[in-house]
Amino acid sequence: MPWTTALRSTARAGFTLERAYTEPMRAVRGALGAAIVVFTALALGSPSLATSAAVGAFIAGTATFQRSYRPRPVLALGAAAGLSVSTFVGYLASPWPPLFVLVLGLWAFAAGLAWSLGPTAGVVASTTIAVMLVVVTLPESVPQAAEHAGVIAAGGVVQALLVVVWPVRRWGAQRDALADAYASMADYARRLRDDPFAAFDPEPLMQARSAAALTPGQARRRPAELGGMRAPMERMRPAMAALADPRVGAAEEGPERDRAREILNAAAEVLDAVAHSIRTGDRVSVPEWTYRALAVPATGPVLTGASRQSGRLLIGVLADIAESLESPGGTGEDARQLGNLSRPSVPEMLPLAGHAVRRNWRWSSPVLRHAVRVGAVAAIGEAIGLALPFGHGYWAPLTAVMVMRPDFSQTYSRGVARIAGTVLGVAVASAVIRLAEPNDWVSSALAVLCIGGAYLTLRTGYAAMTACVTMYVVFLLAMDGAALTATGEERVAETLVGGALALAAYALFPTWQTVRLPDLLAAYIETGGRYAAAAVAAFGAPTTADRRAVREALLDYRQARADLLTADQQAAVEPVRHRGLLHSQVTAARSAMAALGRSAMLLEAHLPAPRTDPAPVPGAARFAEALRAETARAAQAVRLDQPVDLSAVRPCYESWTAELPAPAAGSTDPAHLVVRDAGLLADALEGLQDALGD
Structure with a gap:
């Protein structure tokens, strides 16, 4: 499509805000973790230390929102560890601008390679670059840099502890993945009822398989209704298709087709009930007429040959599923045969990570090209920021790094949305500070509120999320006595430079799918x-x-x-x-x-x-x-x-x-x-x- 159409289409995605993707309770929990760390650091330390604490707590909390089936405390701790290391390494190199630009470029290249481990690792690694750029300007000595790194790590620990003591929908991600798979099977049964050649979408089953990969600790604590439930789905899938297909199953018209439709409709009802039971933890509730529809008619079997074989297999599997969920402790024979997928521990992931990086170490790989692109843009952006007559030269590379993704659509939608969100955030926060002149404690409270807003819009509406993030940073900088007018002007100007740099980099060195x-x-x-x-x-x-x-x-x-x-x-x-x-x-x-x-x-x-x-x-x-x-x-x-x-x-x-x-x-x-x-x-x-x- 033409460039103008492509830009318009991708930009629209960055401004879309959907309430269905917001998670209010998680946003409140994340904001509470940030508040605990920020106010403690402000009471015991200094505004600059509170700024580091807020950055660490915010990004560690952001990691717990990522799409991952790993224990969320692990994500918060891992993000905090990466942030602490990046902060300390960045400060050691910061006195020598050429060395810092080189270290920043190499760090950004390594963060780009982290996308080979998956989107969660890529997003968390990208945030370490942002922290390296911002927090290195706060300490004034190596001991202070170590202190700031420790405070950032403490923010991650607090977020991890909050996830443990205040779980929001325990096993929610795993429940949703498995329930979505069963709901998709119910939808497939209904579509087969009306269209014997309906297409099957395996994506929900793939997600359910990913969710079934457990750590040993998770496997011991997993609810019984989540165990061994994928194998019956896999047995149902071909049985439903074989029953509906007139070439190999029930006849195209007549009593056999009517019976096949009746069985498929009843199967959809059972599967919907199973999906609801898995999602909520309630017992299976299936209408009595559904069970009667699955029973052999009083007049005798209607299906014959291969169609009867497929129908009997489908009915048998449905009965096993309903029985396994109605039984308090059992998950059926299939569960014992299937076992659990093994999710490797963090030490066990190191060789897997090395293998993933080697697999993407080729010029045609989108991940390697993204790593080269983001490394070059981070270094060039920092050099431009240092050359500009502003006091905070990190905003150009920070914007570029946070915008860039391995594909065109996300990079451009995020780029346009971030520029608009930053301008809006600077304008609103600047007006609040000029009119209210808040003290450090009020600025901290406003920053925490903005963190909650960022968490609330984290999965939808990148422009709104960026506006919240920008406001929280402005409020934090105001605590440290930064000149408001200069800060606002600098941030807007350098955001425009960084956004343009990211978009130009993808245009000049693209990775076209x-x-x-x-x-x-x-x-x-x-x-x-x-x-x-x-x-x-x-x-x-x-x-x-x-x-x-x-x-x-x-x-x-x-x-x-x-x-x-x-x-x-x-x-x-x-x-x-x-x-x-x-x-x-x-x-x-x-x-x-x-x-x-x-x-x-x-x-x-x-x-x-x-x-x-x-x-x-x-x-x-x-x-x-x-x-x-x-x-x-x-x-x-x-x-x-x-x-x-x-x-x-x-x-x-x-x-x-x-x-x-x-x-x-x-x-x-x-x-x-x-x-x-x-x-x-x-x-x-x-x-x-x-x-x-x-």
Whole structure:
């Protein structure tokens, strides 16, 4: 899209304020932590020490708002530790401006690399740069610098203790993630009732998997209703799709279709009740008519063959889920089999962090390019700030660093919103100080109120949050006797410089998601082929290991899909286009790959039970290998911008079907089921070739 349209679209996002994303009780708790630290430091120390305390408490509290399933006290303590180190290191280098600019640039580069560990680590690391820029101007000696670093750490400790003694919605993030996954399954059941080919969104299930990764301490304290609840969802997903699909399940019209709709509607009711129970901790409450709808009709079974098999599996799983939540202490056999994902401790994360950084240590990585960009901008911004005739040269690099993100849309939306929010915050705070002339204690109280406002708007409305942050900083500086007029003028001028510097840096050295689409689409095709091949191969020599292989391939496929979807959404607002891969081709290819994933899901629905000893399906392993090889070849063609040719899959499938005897009508023989569903895989790959072959 054109630059003007892209800028208008991204700027609008920075000014959007949605009440649904505000968390008043957490905002009150965070503001209380800041108040405790600020007033204590002001009573026992000096205004400059109170300023450091406020900065440390505010940013440590901000860390507890980040999207993370780790214990929130750990986030506050980790942020405080990083802030203390950055403050002390920055002060040691501050007497020599060239050295400080170099240290700042290297620190900003390392903070940019922290995005390879995830958004939470990236955001917290970015705040350490801001603290290095601001707090180093307050101490006057090395002992004072150590004292300020200690006060900042104390702010993190206080915020961590408040999280422990005043939990807001204990296990709320984990409950919400699992409940959202069940609610999405209920929505999927309702959509299948009306549209047998409705698309399945795996994102809520991916979030539920992330939430299920626990530390040992969390695992011991976790409520029973959160344990072992993901496995039944995974079993329901293919069963619902197989029941609704007229090609492999209930007939398109007639009594079978009516019965399938009845079961899917009842399943949605049960899943909604389960989602509510998980979210609130209440017992499951399902209407009696729902249970009657799931029971076999008095006239006898309506479904036959494979559709009856899928319906029985779905009803059985629903009964297990409801029973596990109604039982006070149990989470079902599936919970014991599934176990818990292991969330590594902080020491165990060090090698994982090193691996993540090495994985992104390539020029095409958005994280490395962001690290280079933010490091250069921080150093250049500080040099410009020092050269300007102002007394607080840190506002230009601070604005640039806090604005910049690895992608275009966030950087530009935050840049425009921060400039507007800073100007508004300076104007309001300046007017209050000029009219009221508050003393240190009143200024501290006003700063704490602004911190509460910043927490309240932290997840929505970046302009409003920036205005609150700016006001709290102005009130803190007023305690230290800074000249108000000069401070306001400097902050506005340098904010404009820093915002312009950040926007110009991304324009001159961008990381366009558009140019990454071919690689991400290729990965999506390759992982989709591996998932389909694993599902087919599981019928060739059924073992427990084959089931695990299907599961692992499914997770890789979901991650590749999520990566492509995120990049495609970000590319849609970028002012560039890819010359080789058209947007319409990406859309058509995603549709074909969704059909491939759905067909593999149907195969997964008919996998033999783990405790049975099914006969292997002849030729399944050979066809699976052909799927794997041909999709890998197609992925390579996409990377090289060559036509995609998947024509070899159909002859291989026809050759396989010719080897097997014709099945009897209504047969549920595994060989017949897998061959029938594999034909849908061949159809989906032909659709992919049509999308990308020209």
